[in-house]
Amino acid sequence: QSVLTQPPSVSGVPGQGVTISCTGSSSNLGAGYDLHWYQQLPGTAPKLLIYTNTNRPSGVPDRFSGSKSGTSASLAITGLQAEDEADYYCQSYDSSLSVWVFGGGTKLTVL
Amino acid sequence: QVQLQESGPGLVKPSETLSLTCTVSGGSISSYYWTWIRQPPGNRLEWIGYIYYSGSTNYSPSLKSRVTISIGTSKNQFSLKLNSVTAADTAVYYCARGSGGTQPFDYWGQGTLVTVSS
Secondary structure, eight states: OOSBBOSSSEEEEETEEEEEEOOOOTTGGGGTTOOOEEETTTTTEEEEBBBBTOOOOOOOTEEEEEEEEEEEEEEEEOOOGGOOOOEEEEEEEETTTTEEEOOOOEEEEEO | OEEEESSSSEETTTSOOEEEEEEEEEOSSSSEEEEEEEETTTTTOEEEEEEEEHHHEEETTTTTTTEEEOOOOOTEEEEEESSSSGGOEEEEEEEEEEOOOOOEEEOOOOOEEEEEEE
16 A cells, blocks of 8 residues: 555546656655655656646746645656656655655546 | 665575665655565565654564665665564565655665575
8 A cells, every 4th residue: 555645547638638646654744744746758767847845947938837735745747758658656744653754646548 | 866776695594594785876865765675576666664864764664673774884884684484584675765755656676686595
Protein backbone atom coordinates (compact mmCIF):
# COMPACT_ATOMS: atom_id res chain seq x y z
CA GLN A 1 0.00 0.00 0.00
CA SER A 2 1.34 3.39 -0.98
CA VAL A 3 2.01 6.22 1.42
CA LEU A 4 1.24 8.48 -1.53
CA THR A 5 -1.56 7.14 -3.71
CA GLN A 6 -1.78 7.77 -7.44
CA PRO A 7 -4.10 6.30 -10.08
CA PRO A 8 -2.27 3.55 -11.99
CA SER A 9 -3.13 5.02 -15.37
CA VAL A 10 -4.72 7.93 -17.17
CA SER A 11 -5.18 8.59 -20.87
CA GLY A 12 -6.09 11.38 -23.22
CA VAL A 13 -6.03 12.38 -26.84
CA PRO A 14 -3.62 14.91 -28.30
CA GLY A 15 -4.62 18.46 -27.54
CA GLN A 16 -6.75 17.54 -24.55
CA GLY A 17 -5.88 17.86 -20.88
CA VAL A 18 -5.49 15.33 -18.08
CA THR A 19 -5.06 15.50 -14.33
CA ILE A 20 -3.10 13.10 -12.13
CA SER A 21 -3.90 13.02 -8.43
CA CYS A 22 -1.65 12.24 -5.49
CA THR A 23 -3.27 11.56 -2.14
CA GLY A 24 -1.31 11.51 1.09
CA SER A 25 -2.00 11.75 4.80
CA SER A 26 -1.42 13.82 7.90
CA SER A 27 2.19 12.67 8.18
CA ASN A 28 3.24 13.91 4.74
CA LEU A 29 1.17 16.31 2.62
CA GLY A 30 -1.17 17.11 5.51
CA ALA A 31 1.82 18.02 7.68
CA GLY A 32 2.77 20.68 5.19
CA TYR A 33 5.64 18.90 3.47
CA ASP A 34 6.20 19.97 -0.11
CA LEU A 35 5.17 17.81 -3.02
CA HIS A 36 7.25 17.28 -6.16
CA TRP A 37 6.46 15.63 -9.48
CA TYR A 38 8.76 13.66 -11.76
CA GLN A 39 8.36 12.48 -15.35
CA GLN A 40 9.94 9.17 -16.33
CA LEU A 41 10.08 8.52 -20.05
CA PRO A 42 10.44 4.86 -21.06
CA GLY A 43 13.89 3.52 -20.24
CA THR A 44 15.16 6.74 -18.69
CA ALA A 45 15.69 8.21 -15.23
CA PRO A 46 13.03 10.33 -13.56
CA LYS A 47 13.22 14.01 -14.39
CA LEU A 48 12.05 16.77 -12.07
CA LEU A 49 8.87 18.24 -13.54
CA ILE A 50 7.26 20.29 -10.75
CA TYR A 51 8.90 21.23 -7.45
CA THR A 52 7.54 22.64 -4.22
CA ASN A 53 3.95 22.02 -5.22
CA THR A 54 3.61 24.49 -8.07
CA ASN A 55 6.98 25.47 -9.52
CA ARG A 56 8.41 24.46 -12.88
CA PRO A 57 12.16 24.05 -13.39
CA SER A 58 13.65 25.92 -16.29
CA GLY A 59 12.81 24.23 -19.57
CA VAL A 60 9.57 22.57 -18.46
CA PRO A 61 6.67 23.78 -20.63
CA ASP A 62 3.89 25.72 -18.97
CA ARG A 63 1.49 23.01 -20.14
CA PHE A 64 2.49 21.31 -16.90
CA SER A 65 1.17 22.72 -13.64
CA GLY A 66 0.88 21.54 -10.07
CA SER A 67 -1.35 22.26 -7.14
CA LYS A 68 -1.63 21.11 -3.53
CA SER A 69 -4.32 21.39 -0.92
CA GLY A 70 -4.41 19.63 2.41
CA THR A 71 -3.54 15.97 1.96
CA SER A 72 -3.91 16.00 -1.82
CA ALA A 73 -2.04 17.29 -4.83
CA SER A 74 -2.56 17.26 -8.56
CA LEU A 75 -0.54 17.48 -11.73
CA ALA A 76 -2.37 18.98 -14.69
CA ILE A 77 -1.18 18.59 -18.25
CA THR A 78 -2.87 20.63 -20.96
CA GLY A 79 -2.50 20.38 -24.73
CA LEU A 80 -1.38 16.75 -24.58
CA GLN A 81 1.40 15.75 -26.93
CA ALA A 82 2.61 12.29 -27.91
CA GLU A 83 5.93 13.03 -26.17
CA ASP A 84 4.10 13.37 -22.85
CA GLU A 85 3.52 9.63 -22.77
CA ALA A 86 5.44 8.57 -19.66
CA ASP A 87 5.17 7.54 -16.02
CA TYR A 88 4.58 10.33 -13.53
CA TYR A 89 5.54 10.11 -9.84
CA CYS A 90 4.73 12.34 -6.92
CA GLN A 91 7.20 12.60 -4.02
CA SER A 92 7.25 14.10 -0.55
CA TYR A 93 8.61 13.49 2.96
CA ASP A 94 6.83 11.37 5.54
CA SER A 95 7.51 12.25 9.17
CA SER A 96 5.96 9.06 10.53
CA LEU A 97 8.27 6.83 8.49
CA SER A 98 11.19 9.30 8.45
CA VAL A 99 11.76 8.73 4.75
CA TRP A 100 11.32 10.50 1.47
CA VAL A 101 8.42 8.73 -0.23
CA PHE A 102 7.18 8.33 -3.78
CA GLY A 103 3.76 7.58 -5.13
CA GLY A 104 3.20 4.37 -7.04
CA GLY A 105 3.36 6.17 -10.35
CA THR A 106 0.77 6.93 -13.03
CA LYS A 107 1.20 5.79 -16.61
CA LEU A 108 -0.04 8.42 -19.05
CA THR A 109 -1.11 7.10 -22.42
CA VAL A 110 -1.66 9.53 -25.27
CA LEU A 111 -4.22 7.85 -27.51
CA GLN B 1 25.25 21.26 -16.22
CA VAL B 2 25.54 18.78 -13.38
CA GLN B 3 25.78 15.17 -14.47
CA LEU B 4 25.74 12.00 -12.39
CA GLN B 5 26.85 8.57 -13.54
CA GLU B 6 26.45 5.29 -11.67
CA SER B 7 28.94 2.47 -12.05
CA GLY B 8 29.40 -0.98 -10.58
CA PRO B 9 28.67 -4.68 -11.09
CA GLY B 10 25.38 -5.56 -12.73
CA LEU B 11 25.20 -8.98 -11.08
CA VAL B 12 25.62 -9.76 -7.40
CA LYS B 13 25.23 -13.13 -5.70
CA PRO B 14 22.77 -13.58 -2.82
CA SER B 15 24.22 -12.82 0.63
CA GLU B 16 27.05 -10.77 -0.91
CA THR B 17 27.55 -6.99 -0.93
CA LEU B 18 26.24 -4.66 -3.64
CA SER B 19 28.69 -1.82 -4.31
CA LEU B 20 27.99 1.15 -6.57
CA THR B 21 29.76 4.44 -7.21
CA CYS B 22 28.29 7.69 -8.46
CA THR B 23 30.57 10.15 -10.24
CA VAL B 24 29.50 13.79 -10.22
CA SER B 25 30.65 16.15 -12.95
CA GLY B 26 29.86 19.71 -13.95
CA GLY B 27 29.46 20.93 -10.40
CA SER B 28 30.77 20.78 -6.86
CA ILE B 29 29.84 18.03 -4.45
CA SER B 30 29.74 20.68 -1.70
CA SER B 31 26.54 21.85 -0.04
CA TYR B 32 24.27 19.14 -1.36
CA TYR B 33 22.73 15.88 -0.21
CA TRP B 34 23.92 13.02 -2.40
CA THR B 35 21.24 10.39 -2.55
CA TRP B 36 20.62 6.82 -3.63
CA ILE B 37 17.18 5.75 -4.87
CA ARG B 38 16.19 2.40 -6.33
CA GLN B 39 13.36 1.09 -8.50
CA PRO B 40 12.61 -2.64 -8.53
CA PRO B 41 11.28 -3.90 -11.88
CA GLY B 42 7.72 -2.68 -12.36
CA ASN B 43 7.70 -1.13 -8.93
CA ARG B 44 7.77 2.21 -7.16
CA LEU B 45 10.80 4.34 -6.46
CA GLU B 46 12.35 3.78 -3.02
CA TRP B 47 14.61 6.25 -1.21
CA ILE B 48 17.66 4.46 0.22
CA GLY B 49 19.58 7.25 1.91
CA TYR B 50 21.85 10.22 1.49
CA ILE B 51 25.22 11.60 2.48
CA TYR B 52 25.81 15.30 3.02
CA TYR B 53 29.05 16.63 1.60
CA SER B 54 30.37 17.00 5.16
CA GLY B 55 29.95 13.25 5.66
CA SER B 56 26.76 13.03 7.73
CA THR B 57 24.35 10.35 6.59
CA ASN B 58 20.67 9.44 6.80
CA TYR B 59 19.28 6.05 5.81
CA SER B 60 15.87 4.55 5.26
CA PRO B 61 14.90 2.70 8.46
CA SER B 62 13.99 -0.39 6.47
CA LEU B 63 17.51 -0.64 5.01
CA LYS B 64 19.58 1.04 7.72
CA SER B 65 21.08 -2.17 9.09
CA ARG B 66 22.50 -3.09 5.67
CA VAL B 67 23.40 0.24 4.04
CA THR B 68 26.50 2.42 4.02
CA ILE B 69 26.85 5.56 1.91
CA SER B 70 30.22 7.27 1.80
CA ILE B 71 32.08 10.02 -0.01
CA GLY B 72 34.76 8.62 -2.31
CA THR B 73 38.47 9.25 -2.04
CA SER B 74 38.02 11.21 -5.24
CA LYS B 75 35.89 13.99 -3.83
CA ASN B 76 33.54 14.07 -6.81
CA GLN B 77 32.32 10.56 -6.07
CA PHE B 78 30.08 8.92 -3.51
CA SER B 79 29.31 5.28 -3.01
CA LEU B 80 26.62 2.84 -1.89
CA LYS B 81 27.19 -0.47 -0.17
CA LEU B 82 24.27 -2.78 0.57
CA ASN B 83 25.19 -6.01 2.27
CA SER B 84 23.50 -9.39 2.64
CA VAL B 85 21.53 -8.87 -0.57
CA THR B 86 18.61 -11.02 -1.69
CA ALA B 87 16.54 -11.19 -4.86
CA ALA B 88 14.35 -8.45 -3.39
CA ASP B 89 17.26 -6.05 -3.83
CA THR B 90 17.18 -6.48 -7.61
CA ALA B 91 16.45 -3.02 -8.96
CA VAL B 92 17.63 -0.11 -11.04
CA TYR B 93 19.75 2.00 -8.71
CA TYR B 94 19.86 5.76 -9.25
CA CYS B 95 22.09 8.36 -7.67
CA ALA B 96 20.59 11.82 -7.35
CA ARG B 97 21.24 15.27 -5.89
CA GLY B 98 19.09 16.85 -3.22
CA SER B 99 19.28 20.21 -1.54
CA GLY B 100 18.20 19.08 1.89
CA GLY B 101 15.05 19.47 3.89
CA THR B 102 12.07 18.66 1.75
CA GLN B 103 13.64 19.92 -1.44
CA PRO B 104 13.36 17.74 -4.55
CA PHE B 105 15.96 15.58 -6.21
CA ASP B 106 16.90 17.84 -9.09
CA TYR B 107 19.60 15.87 -10.90
CA TRP B 108 19.62 12.11 -11.46
CA GLY B 109 22.02 9.60 -12.93
CA GLN B 110 20.82 7.39 -15.76
CA GLY B 111 20.49 4.42 -13.41
CA THR B 112 22.13 1.03 -13.35
CA LEU B 113 20.39 -2.32 -13.13
CA VAL B 114 21.67 -4.60 -10.41
CA THR B 115 20.43 -8.18 -10.45
CA VAL B 116 20.84 -10.41 -7.42
CA SER B 117 21.16 -14.00 -8.57
CA SER B 118 23.40 -16.97 -8.14
